[in-house]
Amino acid sequence: AFGAIDPYPAPSMRAVNFDNIVAPGALFVGANLTGASFNAAKLAGAAFNGSTLKDNSFKGADLAKANFGPLGKLAAANIADVNFDGVTASEAVFAGARLSKVSFKGGRLPRTVFGESTLNDVSFQEAEMDGVSFCLASGPAVLNNVDFDNTSLRGADFSRVNLAGKVTHARKPRLGRSLGERTRLVKATFKSGFLGTDWSYVDATDATITV
Numbered sequence: 056a057f058g059a060i061d062p063y064p065a066p067s068m069r070a071v072n073f074d075n076i077v078a079p080g081a082l083f084v085g086a087n088l089t090g091a092s093f094n095a096a097k098l099a100g101a102a103f104n105g106s107t108l109k110d111n112s113f114k115g116a117d118l119a120k121a122n123f124g125p126l127g128k129l130a131a132a133n134i135a136d137v138n139f140d141g142v143t144a145s146e147a148v149f150a151g152a153r154l155s156k157v158s159f160k161g162g163r164l165p166r167t168v169f170g171e172s173t174l175n176d177v178s179f180q181e182a183e184m185d186g187v188s189f190c191l192a193s194g195p196a197v198l199n200n201v202d203f204d205n206t207s208l209r210g211a212d213f214s215r216v217n218l219a220g221k222v223t224h225a226r227k228p229r230l231g232r233s234l235g236e237r238t239r240l241v242k243a244t245f246k247s248g249f250l251g252t253d254w255s256y257v258d259a260t261d262a263t264i265t266v
Contacts (some may be wrong), residue, residue: 057089058109061242064117064141067086067087067089068083068086068087068088068091069087069088069089069090069091070089070090070091070095071088072090072091072092072124073090073091073092073093074092074093074094074096074097075094075095075096076093076096076098077089077096077097078096078101079097079099079100079101079102079232079251080099080100080102081098081101081102082102082103082107082134083101083103083106083183083196083202084103084104084105084106084126084129085104085105085106085129086106086107086109087102087106087107088103088106088107088108088109088111089108089110089111090109090111091108092112093111093112093113093115093116093205094112094113094114094115094116095115096113096116096117097116097117098116098117098118098121098122098243099117099118099119099121100122100214100250101118101121101122101124102117102122103121103123104122104123104124104125104129104131104132105126105129105130105131105132105252106133107132107133107134107183107227108130108132108133108134108135108137109133109136109137109138109157110135110136110137111112111132111138112137112138112157113137113138113139113140113142113162114138114139114142115140115141115183115260116139116142116157116185117142117143118139118142118143118144118147119143119145119146119147120146120147120148121137121144121147121148122147122148123147123149123152123229124148124149124151124152124168125150125151126129126151129220130149130151131149131150131151131152131153131235132149132153132206133152133153133173134152134153134154134155134162135153135154135155135156135157136155136156136157137154137156138157138158138232139157139158139159139162140158140159140160140161140162141160141162141165142159142162142163142177142190143162143163144163144164144167144206145153145164145165145166145167145245146165146166146167146168146170146172147164147167148167148168149167149168149169149172150168150169150170150171150191151171152169152170152172152173153172153173153174154172154174154175155176155177155178155197156171156175156176156177157174157176157178157180158177158180158208159178159180159182160164160178160179160180160181160182160184161175161180161182161246162179162183163182163183163185164179164182164183164184164185164210165183165185165186165187165188165234166185166188166221167184167187167188167189168188169187169188169189169195169196169197169256170189170190170191170193170195170253171191171193171194172189172196172197173196173197174196174197174198174199174201175199176199176200176201177198177200177201177202178202178204178242179201179202179203180202180203180204180206181186181204181205181206181207182206182207183207183238184206184207184208184211185207185208185209185210185211186208186210186211186236187210187211187212188211188212189211189212189213189216189266190212190213190214190215190216194215194232195213195214195215195217195250196215196216196259197217198216198217198218198221198222198223200221200222200223201221201222201223202222202223202224203223203224203225203228204223204224204225204226204228205224205225205226205228205229206224206229207228208228208229208230208231208238209228209229209230209231209232209236209238210231210236210238211230211238211239211245212236212237212238212239212240213238213245213266214239214240214241214243215243216240216243216244216246217243218240218242218243218245218246218249219244219245219246219263219265220246222249224249225249227248227249228249230250230253230256231255231256231257232256233256233257234256236256237256237258238241238256238257238258238264239258239263240257240259240262241258241259241260241261242260242261242262243259243262243263244262244264245262245263245264245265245266246264246265246266247264
């Protein structure tokens, strides 16, 4: 364990080099990880609940099922100026986290959870995000200047999310191509250009659609 659950707070691990570390299930709970490097680290199932992540690089890291959400008395992680390019983060949890100036370019994030998170200046360019959820029963994510350029969003859930004027894409996202991978925009707000000309296999029930 690198962090601490009780007592709080965890020790600072500023600028520590964790590149290539093999530590599945590691605990970084509540830790100050400013400037730490995790390139190509094997951290499947790791816990970053309540941690401070700023000026970090996780390029090519394995974060499958890692958890950045709230835990007990701890809020979700605060993530700013972080590079997650090429990361593998299937089923990772970012619920409730605050992400600012973060890049997931080319990442593999199937079934990742971003419900109730706040995303400002975040890039998912060319990321594989099939089955991703931006909505929880308790609330949707808040997006501002989020890039979905050529992002795979088959089976993604944007229910109740406001996308209008909040997202960008030089190339439109890749959406569902069958009933089983239908992209959900139930009660969402979005511009028609987000879907392009092919609205097949999109669930826009009760959505607000603008031009």
